[in-house]
Amino acid sequence: MKSISLLILAFAGLLIGTSTLQAQSLTGYTLNPGDQLQISVWREDTLDKEVTVLPDGHITFPLIGSINVVGVSSIELEKIIEEKLSDTIPGAEVTVLVLSVTGNRVYVIGKVLKPGEFIMSSQMTVAQVLSLAGGLDRFADGGGIKVQRIENGKVIYFQYNYNDLLSGKNIDSMSFILKAGDVVIVP
Numbered sequence: 001m002k003s004i005s006l007l008i009l010a011f012a013g014l015l016i017g018t019s020t021l022q023a024q025s026l027t028g029y030t031l032n033p034g035d036q037l038q039i040s041v042w043r044e045d046t047l048d049k050e051v052t053v054l055p056d057g058h059i060t061f062p063l064i065g066s067i068n069v070v071g072v073s074s075i076e077l078e079k080i081i082e083e084k085l086s087d088t089i090p091g092a093e094v095t096v097l098v099l100s101v102t103g104n105r106v107y108v109i110g111k112v113l114k115p116g117e118f119i120m121s122s123q124m125t126v127a128q129v130l131s132l133a134g135g136l137d138r139f140a141d142g143g144g145i146k147v148q149r150i151e152n153g154k155v156i157y158f159q160y161n162y163n164d165l166l167s168g169k170n171i172d173s174m175s176f177i178l179k180a181g182d183v184v185i186v187p
Contacts, residue, residue: 031069031077032180033057034103039081042093053103063088074098106178108133110186111140124178126160130186136162141187147176148183160184 031037033055041047051059057070064084069077074096085092104120106129113134120129126147136142142162149156160176178184 029074029098029101030180031072031074031098032101032103032105033070034105035098036100036102037074037077038097038099039077040095040097041081041085041089042095044089044092050099104180106180107183108186109183111137112186113137120178120180126176126178126184127162127165129178129184130162133184136186142166144187146185146187147178148185149179150181 031053033053035053037051037053037059039047039049039051039061047062049061051061053059053069057068058066059069060066061081064081067077067080067084072080077096078094081094081096082092085094101121102119105117106120106124107117108129109115112130113136115133118124118129118132126145130136143164145160145162147158147160149158158176165171
């Protein structure tokens with residue numbers, strides 16, 4: 001019965017997150033360390049490169065050098081590269097394809113059935129990642145879950161009450177979208 005409830009909650013989270021996903025598709029995927037990109041410049045075959053976003057958030061591209069791309073969308077990166085190439089290649093048309101989103105990871109630790117690292121191939125809520133982790137074990141404190149996030153070099157925590165969600169008291173918490181690097185802590 002508990003696993004059926006988790007599946008229903010995960011499905012509901014997908015429905016709620018759909019409008020957010022549609023909004024993100026207009027701006028492109030936000031890049032993270034570990035992501036693999038294919039960057040090409042139209043009619044410039046020597047500038048077709050496959051690159052990986054380094055742990056420090058940078059990529060290196062010919063004629064430009066190092067670019068910090070963390071938090072930048074793939075569409076924004078196209079514009080940045082076009083601008084940086086404008087002196088050398090006027091009117092350059094750049095395409096950035098995201099080959100792998102392996103940098104888009106979240107972590108679940110604590111009292112779940114399968115703690116670990118999970119790659120988010122789309123936006124995910126806390127309830128969805130908890131379902132990937134097999135749900136809470138019988139000793140977990142569903143009311144004391146925290147999400148740890150690092151923003152601007154500072155660690156911040158968000159409270160998440162899974163018990164309220166299960167009882168239908170706080171269904172709005174279902175829309176809490178995780179970001180790459182977040183850690184869900186289940187006491």
